[in-house]
Amino acid sequence: xxxxxxxxxxxxxxxxxxxxxxxxxxxxxxxxxxxxxxxxxxxxxxxxxxxxxxxxxxxxxxxxxxxxxxxxxxxxxxxxxxxxxxxxxxxxxxxxxxxxxxxxxxxxxxxxxxxxxxxxxxxxxxxxxxxxxxxxxxxxxxxxxxxxxxxxxxxxxxxxxxxxxxxxxxxx
Amino acid sequence: xxxxxxxxxxxxxxxxxxxxxxxxxxxxxxxxxxxxxxxxxxxxxxxxxxxxxxxxxxxxxxxxxxxxxxxxxxxxxxxxxxxxxxxxxxxxxxxxxxxxxxx
Numbered sequence: 027x028x029x030x031x032x033x034x035x036x037x038x039x040x041x042x043x044x045x046x047x048x049x050x051x052x053x054x055x056x057x058x059x060x061x062x063x064x065x066x067x068x069x070x071x072x073x074x075x076x077x078x079x080x081x082x083x084x085x086x087x088x089x090x091x092x093x094x095x096x097x098x099x100x101x102x103x104x105x106x107x108x109x110x111x112x113x114x115x116x117x118x119x120x121x122x123x124x125x126x127x128x129x130x131x132x133x134x135x136x137x138x139x140x141x142x143x144x145x146x147x148x149x150x151x152x153x154x155x156x157x158x159x160x161x162x163x164x165x166x167x168x169x170x171x172x173x174x175x176x177x178x179x180x181x182x183x184x185x186x187x188x189x190x191x192x193x194x195x196x197x198x
Numbered sequence: 199x200x201x202x203x204x205x206x207x208x209x210x211x212x213x214x215x216x217x218x219x220x221x222x223x224x225x226x227x228x229x230x231x232x233x234x235x236x237x238x239x240x241x242x243x244x245x246x247x248x249x250x251x252x253x254x255x256x257x258x259x260x261x262x263x264x265x266x267x268x269x270x271x272x273x274x275x276x277x278x279x280x281x282x283x284x285x286x287x288x289x290x291x292x293x294x295x296x297x298x299x300x301x
Contacts, residue, residue: 031199076250143254
């Protein structure tokens with residue numbers, strides 16, 4: 027049991043525990059804060075796997091962007107101090123049962139399966155390697171999906187503006 | 199026990215079904231959106247784990263993760279714009295009261 031192992035299990039406990047609290051707590055603001063901690067735990071797992079770039083992207087986009095967006099929308103739509111309605115007990119039981127059965131099914135399949143790792147020389151996930159392959163146009167390059175995602179982000183931006191525009195009152 | 203691929207797959211599967219449980223039980227649009235974020239994050243963790251432990255000579259899992267993050271950000275922004283607009287017209291973001299959006 028060395029330090030790396032202990033850090034891994036601490037991060038796993040942080041991720042799963044705060045994720046579980048995020049979906050069960052009845053105060054929506056606390057739910058958003060627990061979601062924040064769960065996302066930080068996942069970023070920590072990326073750091074633990076030494077994918078520093080993805081961990082940084084995770085912190086910037088999820089922790090810094092999406093969670094703040096969710097918290098702002100909670101402020102805009104929720105009355106302060108109001109608790110969420112308790113879900114029906116039957117629905118809770120059946121959801122938990124469905125989730126547990128799905129989890130058990132997938133874990134038995136995963137544990138039964140024997141994964142074969144490739145034995146080629148490792149390519150370190152440095153920013154140089156990522157950038158070269160992401161904008162490469164030769165075999166294995168990702169420049170076409172990159173452009174498609176750029177167009178998608180532009181479309182989402184325009185869509186948000188169009189949805190959020192207050193329609194003008196009809197003037198006769 | 200030394201953590202490896204199976205431990206990370208356990209975490210990501212558990213996180214996926216925690217998100218699914220939240221999606222089934224919650225009736226508030228914002229909390230449902232949070233559950234979807236948990237599900238997407240578990241998928242990202244899976245991609246990174248497979249990339250690290252099974253194909254360390256390639257970076258494809260990492261690119262899929264980057265694209266999933268970008269699409270999730272766009273999706274969250276559009277969803278929150280719709281939710282705020284719905285609140286403006288209905289004064290509620292409960293899914294039971296939003297069903298007249300169908301027509």
